[in-house]
Amino acid sequence: MWRSSTLSLKIKLDLYTSLIVSTAIYACETWKSTVSIRQKLDVFHQRNQRKILGVTWRDHMSNIEVLKRTGQRRLQDIVAERGLRMAGHIIRMPPGRPANRVMSWTPRGSGRKRGRPTKTWRSTFKEDLVDRGVDWNSVRAVATDRHR
Numbered sequence: 001m002w003r004s005s006t007l008s009l010k011i012k013l014d015l016y017t018s019l020i021v022s023t024a025i026y027a028c029e030t031w032k033s034t035v036s037i038r039q040k041l042d043v044f045h046q047r048n049q050r051k052i053l054g055v056t057w058r059d060h061m062s063n064i065e066v067l068k069r070t071g072q073r074r075l076q077d078i079v080a081e082r083g084l085r086m087a088g089h090i091i092r093m094p095p096g097r098p099a100n101r102v103m104s105w106t107p108r109g110s111g112r113k114r115g116r117p118t119k120t121w122r123s124t125f126k127e128d129l130v131d132r133g134v135d136w137n138s139v140r141a142v143a144t145d146r147h148r
Helices: 009-022 035-053 063-070 075-092 098-102 121-131 136-144
Strands: none
Touching: 009 035, 009 075, 035 063, 035 075, 075 098, 075 121, 075 136, 121 136
């Protein structure tokens, strides 16, 4: 379908966005964001866009140029935006709701285990906030500003 000359580039990109991308990032709001996952998402996205454009490795086109030609954004940016949007919904919930309590809940346990602490959704959420210049202590105040 991507090689078809009867379909315009716009139709191919609309099909790709509505069918492939939406399936690939289904429920991405709940994923923990690691470097490996972000790289795999972007490789998948770039490979498909290059197939749609008919660009091969011999053409020496940068990923930024491919994104400009297709008018798309990186998938890792879309996933991060959706995760932040969902976190904003959870933070704005009334304090008694279980989803809201989870944001500040720390399980009781026998202490820290050996090795690196496991990466959780909340820890990656905090990292995304730091990347955007938001302090964890002021996250509730920022969440009330829906535009931000």
